[in-house]
Amino acid sequence: MAAADVTTKTTEPTLPRVPLLTTHSVERELTGWRAWVLTTDHKKIGIMYIVTALIFFVLGGTEALLIRLQLGAPDNTLLDPATYNAMFTMHGTTMVFLFVIPIMAGFGNYFAPLQIGARDMAFPKLNGLSYWFYVCGGVVFYSSLFFGAPEAAWTSYAPLSDDAYTPGFGTDAWIFLVHLTGISSLVGAINFVVTIANMRAPGMGWGRMPIFVWTILIYSVMLIVALPVIAVAATLLLTDRHFGTHFYDASAGGDPMLWQHLFWFFGHPEVYIMIIPGFGMISEVLPVFSRKPLFGYKAVAAATASIAFLGTLVWAHHMFTTPSPTAVLVFFMIGSFLIGIPTGVKLFNWIFTLYAGAIEFKTPLLFAVGFLSMFLIGGISGIILATFPIDWELHDSYFVVAHFHYVLVGGAMFSITSGLYYWYPKMTGRMMSESLGKWSFWFMFVGFNTTFLIQHSLGLDGMPRRIYEYGDIGHWGTYNLISTIGSFILAFGLLLSMINAYISLKRGPIAGPDPWRANTLEWFIPSPPPVNNFDVVPRVRSVEPLKDIRQEVAARSQTVEATPSATASA
């Protein structure tokens, strides 16, 4: 490699791929709260997304703990049925629409531009708009607590969600949440696609894009495909509720199945939208801490794309118990089985990334490995549920609750935590405490499995989901008590990480630009990065540009360890 090619000044005319910025006026830098509220800086918006999503996560988690307290003993009377239904409706809706999707948008916002060597998102103002739409959606939804909370579950099945059965403001608030967060995600997704397609660093072809950027791209495309459908479905529900239409009302010639088809045409891709950026984070963390390249980069990118594609074709596996012909069930069973193949491929690629590496057990790696081991369980129970004759027995039971929490908590949430520990130094300039991080991991790991492993048994023993009370049947009392105890262990583990993040803001050791000796471009610049991100954008020659730079510097200075921009961080 020619030494002169390692970095290239962006002002050189040989770089046509980076759009030149022009400005008509220079505005003064904002300070104080206005610096945050009016910002169009992708990094600030990213942090606002992450912090807001974590606040909603605390709300959703509190609702989960209330649910678990109510279910802790047979015939419990802590919550009345209306409150209980409101709690799981708000819990599910919060976790999906106000926590996982937006926090992924937050990480994407902060790191996708940095990883491709861009100075901001393609449309910075739209980016701000997208964040504020998200906040509005959350506020409208939670305001329903004061006017009557929604009770029709996060799936809002018609006709239960119709005004005849669920009058009041709650379901309307749910509909507005779907619309507002939908606009937010749609605008954000278009922004991501344009940014990723047009603003990559010189030399970064599609085949050299970090996997996390790949997953954000796929996440965005899936949002663009799925969101319009739920927007239509929710609008029809709104007109059914208030303007005298009967789209979902069988007693007037409408079709209740229509809601389920529309909802799940969005809803199934949605679960992949929630997990795919997590795949990306894991694919960044594993190579860094095993000091090895990702095993089969192309296979991982291709597998992610095919999961996304197949994911749009399997929605009716949520509808195996509806009155549908066998041929339909068979089609959706086969489709769901097929997804198992690329998913298995990725799991092996990740394990073989660790294989023959030199694995450093830092907190991000622990969470990534926790993800691998638990996502596997969710995948296996997923195949079992995709077998429709078995799903007839297990659908809408606690087995399903266990399954999707293995995917969403063991999968999405553990990857988010891994990403948080991994990127915290970049965002704040400080390291989080390793020992507190490890304690947090073990509490979360043990607590999570205590809570949710036993729920498989509850479902097998015949307990349906979404019931606010149950009699002293079989082992339900014991199993539920175990699950409730586990949920508090899990919550304690989460609390440790939150405390860790909070105290490390001031007390964490200074991170420097590249504390993990990582491979991607965000580690090339100081932590936290300056407003314009890159003074010089390096020319990219592989999937791991920073490793190339490190090796080049090492070769030139004859030292093993090297931090290329150490001077810039001081």
Added chain:
Amino acid sequence: MPRKSLVARLRKGFIPLAAAASAPLFFAQNASANWISTEHGGSPNADAIHSLYLILMITGLVVFFLVEGLLVYTLWKFRAGRGHEAQQIHGNTKLEIGWTGGAAVLVIILAVVSFFKLGEIRDPPNSDASGYKTTTIAKDPGTNQKIPPDGKAMHIIITAFQYGWRFTYDDGDPSTPNVYAYRDLYAPTNTTVLLDITSQDVIHSWWVPQLGGKFDAVQGFHNWTWFKIPASKAGSVFRGQCAELCGRNHANMTLSVHALSPADFTKWLADKQAQLEQAKVEGAKQRAVVDAGETLK
């Protein structure tokens, strides 16, 4: 090459792993409450679901132990600080094609096994000769209805509503009134009972775990399933519960299926019929009183 030794190791580990994974099978046979496999014992379809579930679960457990074992082994063997360097491997096409193919083969096998079992679960068998007398079932076109080979079964219409169940015993004879009941379903043993499930308001879901899978009750739709309780279960009561969120009282929308020998069932049905007749007579008397302009006591 570390890869070869690994494959060999996996092969050696496979048999004990498979044995360990199938251990729960033996527990499952003895356990009274179910913690490891689906509920069953009340009807052949539930039993077939149970055995299909065991096949998938054991396969799943083998996969789980293999993959998790590989993961733990990898983490242990290649932890940093043991004086080795990370090998800069970017991939291995053969290996990757290998596990893609392996996953595909596994999935195909599971699909084939499931289709093999599907008939037993979905299609109702004939009633036994010792069962309760059955009637010829009319075809319900455009639905997922399946009829026993001989075309005959007992026919019960299930209408779900907020928050209860109405069971109508369709005797196939329009000239006599059909017996109906709420919440408690009495059914004869050794007899194939076809269930025609619908709803008069929101969506509910029929689920009696020991009698097979759940089927949604949707207004405007007919959803068909069946059960056939063996003679040995006469006298048993099977617990059931609505499995689709239907409103605030969803948790209390329970039901029971009482298995009666055909003889007892005949008696029960005759009793019910007599009660219906009685009620009709009483009703007519009261109507006469009202029609005569007097008030009811």
